[in-house]
Amino acid sequence: MIFKFGKKGKKASGGQGDDVEVELIRFQTEFDVKANEKLVRVAIEPLKELLTDGLTRRAETIRVDPKGDRATIGFLIDGVPVPAGRIPRQRAHAMTQMTKVLAGLNAGERAQPQAGAVKASLSDDEYELQVFTQPVSGGVERLTVHFRNLDERLDKPEDIGMTVELKTKIRDLTGSGQGLFLACGPSRSGVTTTLYASVRGLDAYLRDIQTICFTEDRELINITKFEVNPEDDLEESLRRCVRVEPDVILLDPVLDADVAQVIVGFHDNVGFMTEIAAADAVAGLLKWSEWIGDPALAAASLNGAISQKLIRKLCNECKEAYKPNPKLMKKIGLDPEEISVLYRKARPPEEVTQRGEEIEPCLPCNDTGYRGRVAVFELIEVNEEIRQMIASGADAGQLKTQARAADMLTLQKDAMRHVADGTTSLEELQRAFKS
């Protein structure tokens, strides 16, 4: 156990008169400083401090939400909301307007939602700040900023925690040169990362993979970008692409039935990999079937679906091993003979809490016990049983029961491997699967 006991208040650095120079975020954009002189004077420094604070604490999202004469600031860290204080409403307003100017939005427009982006850097890292404003009552706006680290490319299957077994299954499911493989998930859930990792797991040296993709700027090595004629519609583009006989075509996310029905017309000629917004893999398969409007045709066109969920990793500085109850272990499918300890966030011994002593918080994880996240996966393989069930209109519950009976990979099963090796805790699984 690495808990340090002692009185609170000892800081890692900085006593009196010890001025620590903090490096602040730098925006990579040009704007009319003169026209926004007042805004720059009052808002740019506090805005830089807030964004730097968020990035330093590994927030993926910052939200400034006006309420009454104040505005609350919230961070999203590893997918969990963390309150980050309150500031006067006027300052929040100025910071929101400043952000809008930086992101190329219309600062004068406050009645409509707006979205934009600005590039920035901190230390050696480059970020894209995706900026959203939303009017709330009283003529003020809520500001949301998502950070995207442009240097962090988690595109390889092993980078995002796919096992060799899972990679092999995806390769098998997409290897027939026909049919669809769907990556399913709510937006911003990491579904695009999963799709690209799945594509990267295919052997691009042995297979011809073409993409007809416009929305993503991710670089895909050994994958050919198909040159689309600007005057061609999707159907014509697919027809031309199929003629060069690729094994797999990677497509932009499918957003509606019209597009799905065009794609399904080619399912016999080529394999497709794409993304679909759905709660999980089974929901993705059913949505596809609904869009195609012909369950038998939909079922014939599908090979498989993957979805993922991000769970938090225990902080290596403050996690502790404990001996779990063998009965509980059996209940959750772990062998107590094989695994003698599990891990959780360290808890102070009872005598310390009883004395009312404060415990020095763990700095690397802000004392949350968790730092960073790992993806867990589920994979529905569309085998003959599942295909027939989709064709005959089975519901989500029936499909899930069948997938479990066939021992397919579920989120819970995949997550348990991270509990077994001490990457995460049972408490985190309870939290992640409750919501």
Ligand SMILES: [Zn+2]
């Ligand atoms: Zn910690």
